[in-house]
Amino acid sequence: MSRSKGPPIPRQLDCEPIPGQLPRVLHRDADLIVLDKPAGWLTHGDGRDARPDLVGWLDEPVGVHQRLDVDTTGVIAFSRSPAGAARLQGALAQRRAQKRYLAVVEGRPPGRRGVVERPVEGRPARTAWRVLREGPGITLIEARPETGRRHQIRRHLAHVGCAIRGDGRYGDPLDRRAYRALLHCAELGLDGQRFSADPPPDFARARGLGWAATRAGLDADPDTTCYRVIDGAADGHPGWVVDRYGQHLWVQQAAGATQGPLPDAQGVYLTRALKDRSRGRQAPPGLFRGAAAPEWSVVAEHGTPYVVQLGEQLSTGLFLDQRPQRAWLAQHAGGMRVLNTFAHAGGFSIAAARAGAETVSIDLSKSWLERIPLQLAPMGVDMARHDTIYGDVFDWIRRLAKRGERFDLVILDPPSTSVGTTKKRWSAAKDYPELVRLALPLVAPGGRLWTATNHRQLSPTRFAAKVSEGHGGALELERVCPPAVDFPCVGPAPVKTLVWRRE
Secondary structure (H helix, E strand, C coil), X not given: CXXXXXXXXXXXXCCCCCCCCCCEEEEECCCEEEEEECCCCECCCCCCCCCCEHHHHHCCCCEECCCCCCCCEXXXXXXXXXXXXXXXXXXXXXXXXXXXXEEEEECCCCCCEEEEECCECCECCEEEEEEEEEECCEXXXXXXXXXCCCCHHHHHHHHCCCCECCXXXXXXXXXXXXXXXXXXXXXXXXXXXXXXXXXXXXHCCCCCCHHHHHCHHHHCCCCCCEEEEEEHHHHCCCCEEEEEECCEEEEEECCCCCCCCCCCCCEEEEEECCCCXXXXXXXXXXXXXXXXXXXXXXXXXXXXXXXXXXXXCCCCCCCHHHHHHHHHHHHHCCCCEEEEECCCCCHHHHHHHHHCCEEEEEECCHHHHCHHHHHHHHHCCCHHHEEEEECCHHHHHHHHHHHCCCEEEEEECCXXXXXXXXXXXXEHHHHXXXXXXXXXXXXXXXXXXXXXXXXXXXXXXXXXXXXXXXXXXXXXXXXXXXXXXXXCCCCCCCCEEEXXXXX
């Protein structure tokens, strides 16, 4: 799906399943079974996609009479008998089935309510919609499709100028701003019987339920003990950022910002950020209240353990905004050979190792690299398959390329600006193409290049252009990694992560 001119279009436009999220049975009788579908699940397997599917999960013969997109959550019904099939087919064919969807859209729609009558793939299609609530940069809409065409609601809302947030297919494919297309089937009515499902936590902000409701899924996950609790202005508390690491909180308060809420915790570390941190005068966090953390704390993301250190430095060693990418590695990196550059404390390497990958981690800081074996040892992995290299990344990727080394995955996640051993200042906004050109020979045929930056002057489109300039058409954009649910966006996502594939 690449284009020779203009911004690249990702090959994969739908979300991955969230680890640990399973369907929920809403109703079961002799004729029907009704489920609450999670994001990232197919309605039924297609023999090509490795993602889980509802029919396979049910593990019983059922009839499929309607489908929900991979990204879409909510109510879906299957038949379990000929009578159930006749009931569902008749209701859908005669438009007696009443479906009510909720959608979070970008910006403001043209009015408070309306009807879109616009053909979909040459067939008549009609959707009624109305505004339920407006928020910063987003609107919560109720949509009632009167026909059942493929991607009907997504197409129709994009047509009136308010694409669904996170919809890479009918919105901006490079600026996703949500983990998935935020569309939820809230209710299905069948001949007087109604089945309903509350929207998942990623709808909480649009519904005005606040930061705590937005993180409800993470807070309830026993296998995830670290995540962002309050994300500054996006959660209504400008300059106040709160991260949870197990029983302790790690707080950043911007200069001039007022103190926001603090959830319960054994201890709180606080950094009062300077307006100008360019000269390295920023003090590390100090214990603000409660009990101090141990020297090393073990936290978890979807069951993967990580070792962090609180209070000693400006970084704990784990950047929480990349949690979805680490989760993907922990599930899919088995059998890969992974090169993790600018590795820091090795978060990507730890996740890949859990899946059974072989890893090489490079960083200019010896002290950060020393944390990687500390984290791998308790996992029981073969340490001989995990190497760390202390040195300048630019120098070492040249050396590895000269040796003919090849990797199934090369990860580039450099700081926005840095000064290496040559004392030359490097900037992602200016020099990212050079980094991609150097790394390209290390990507094996069929392998991937992950490119990431948190440089705020690089928009998603501009960043994709910089990477494309570096590889010169040798790679195809496979997917855009959208932000995690605990990092809501008012504007473009601060962290941009693009996955490229070499054929």
